[in-house]
Amino acid sequence: MTAVEAGGAARFVGQSVKRREDPRLITGRGRYVDDVTMPRQLYAAFVRSPIARGSLSAVDTDAARALPGVVAVLTGADVNPNGHAYWMSMLGPDAPAPPMRALAENDVRYVGEPIAIVIAESRYIAEDGADLVDFDVEPEQAIVTMDQALASAERVHPEHDSNLSNEIAAEPDPELDALFANAAHVVDETFHQHRYICVPMECRGIIASWDPWRQQMEIVSATQTAHEVRASAARLLDIPEDHIHSVMGDVGGSFGQKMFPMREEFTVLIAAKMLGRAIKWTEDRAENLIAGGHAREESMDVSFALDADGRILAARTHHRENVGAYPNLGDGMNASSSLVMFPGPYHMQRVASSAQGLYTNTMGRCAYRGPWMLETVAREQMVDVVAQRLGIDPLEFRRRNVITLDELPFTTATEQVYETVSPAETLEQAAELIRYDEFRALQATARDEGRYLGLGLALYIEPQYGFGILGTEGATIRVEPSGKVNVYMSSGSHGQSLETTALQVVADELGVPMDDISFTQGDTAATPYGPGTGGSRSAALISGAAMAAAQQMKERIIAVGAHLLEAAPGDVDLDGGVVSVKGDPSTGVPLAQIAAVAYLDTDQLPPDIAPGLEVSARYKSPFIMFSNACHAVTVEVDVATGEVKLLRYVVSEDCGNMINPMVVEGQIAGGVAQGIGGVFYEHFEYDEDGNPLTTTFLDYHLPTAVEIPDFEYGHVITPSPTPGGYKGMGEGGAMCSPPALINAVRDALSPFHATITRQPLTPDAILQAIDAGGA
């Protein structure tokens, strides 16, 4: 990847164009939510429950209210009656969900649950005020684990009949039962994933300001979607959507956490409306770790039925998710995605899946980069477990089962239709890049010397959803009277580089240099509606919208240009910002001249050409789209200390045509680093009473540059059928790296017969696994 400046390029798509976002961010001139100050702005701090479960009484706010500089102290009794609805557009009002509330009232259901909001002249005073709020909690035994949630007669939510947030039952399937009954091999295993979490470097934050005279709510927030902030605020406050102006500035990462507003944001919105003032809440790191939304704690029981040659015939899965007390979206479950994606890149004739979401007295689940990824994490481990038991090399086992290009379009056992995926090609490319056979020889030699090397493979298919609210994105393009171009996208880029990649697409489609185009997103008063950036959809959907609008704009420009050139529109083209007769560049009319006529000298235009140069367009995507990849990693495990050293990490991926290879590789790298963190270092822990134990970066360990090796990439390119041939790939790095890493450790420890089905793989855990293996 050699990065290039946009300036001199003739065509932009496919090049590693340096990012438009960078200069302001590198120089400290970004504008994140905490950098914004509104007139007469107040500051909020939350009082939170230190107890996971219990009855709440005697909330005494008098001392806090008496503190000079404190403007208001609001409790659940004050705030909750003003919270009208908490549902998100993605699921609608009728989806299963916990009994939502902005602030705790009468009881508390997890440590960190907000009990009161203190609003003051400064953040320091707000936090002083929060310390002065007194309350009583009569503790009750907390339900912390999924097993407890299933076994306990107590309810996390007394309003509900059980601790199940939802349940999916497996359909009876006699054909599948027969495959299992007659299989040469049946293998069962359960894979566990521990709680590890998004941890964007910028915590959450919001400023909300209600003007009672204009009846207008101004919102600036750290979000992935300014429009869902507006929509949910309108429902929450029962005010019309057009009385809310929601913007996002620069956003310091999210990984799913900022996809939907949470209780703290709702409380600030309600408080701002009650006070008629601007209120800023800037989450601190302890709050972000304890109460910013959690992820990943789940397990999957997997059974494979196989024939004598090691071909997978059928699979059964049961997925259990700890969704916490108040998951961020609906029932908090990802099982509907995980069961559909379970077959992944393999032939399986039948798959039966069931799932349970379990409420516990812990922080609720939010989205985290590939929220359904246990299907890949469990399946790819299962593949290695099965290969090991059958004595088949894991690469060979995958070769026997993987879907090949000449089988496309391929319909999976869960009725997903793959049109342009290349799992076999990425498998071979990754094997070649990691020098598979050479490594196996090296591994054998090393074992003779008492050194334990391992190689892990993992394959996956990454879905991008294009249904429901996720099915469309929009773009508005305005060529200004000067001939410069403004593009307004429905996106909510927060690190994904869309300010660069969307403009690469527009510039090529329009025929205008990238340097003449500016980009605006995340402002409900300016940009088209969109569900926000998330779900790996932007490459396909934002590009689709950008291309649709650019094509329409190009037609408009060409119509005016052709008229000025006294030529037929079909005889002219727009390139480099100039309309000229095809084959005769000397005739050129620059865009500035065309725009001047279109806006400022409209009497020159014939009646069939509309004045101005403004277009809006929408793209509707297919129901679901797919990309794919293979990860291959080599490790050395020190069996004396339990330490794992990563030797090489290879990713071979297929996201179709790449808009910007530098950005593609950057997305992979970030995801893989999160997988490395999750497998080896990161673990959000609770004690048996539901007390969080990892509340600072001294306890919750993020990987640093010391722990992350250099990554190597291969690209297999099978263009998608969507415009431009692009496929989304933002989540895959975080989905596929955990099983590749775990498989590598399992492979290294195979001489010890170590069972590895839980993480994090800390040195202690590895030493215990070696001991338990008993070899």
Place this chain on the structure above:
Amino acid sequence: MPDHEIPEITVRLTVNGQPERLRVEPRRTLADALREDLALTGTHLGCEHGVCGACTVLVDGQAVRSCLLFAVQLEGAEVTTVEGLSPADGSLNPVQQAFRDNHGLQCGFCTPGFIVSVTAFLADNPHPTDEQIREALGGNLCRCTGYQGIVRAVKQAAGQPTGAREAVELRPTAQAAS
């Protein structure tokens, strides 16, 4: 109970070459003073407990975490923030340029801290080894990049080969595969 009648203290210091006079409560952190009193919002707060490094600034040339210092400790000090490292004409200095050239940032929130840390590191050690680079970067957390572009950027800024390699590309067809 905190006493809000605590008298504010006057601190005189130099920030990005400009003499400044601040009136602050003794408990006000340097980070808050920079961000709120001087509107230098390029210094970011990622943890406020001294681990993430996003708030790193130079104090008398040394990289320090501004969330762990009180503003009143800075009497007479010379403070440089990321804004002070950026050329006034809107261009980028060599460290900043190296971050841009190597995709050393995505969301950009941690980036000012990295720029300041790397500036101090390369001033101390202009010819670092790979291991020294990774050790030096170990005091700053990034959640987006997997540190790939950051490590390359430091090498470029140190005048070394970045080690970036071109990825292998394959455009298969069904015929070729079958």
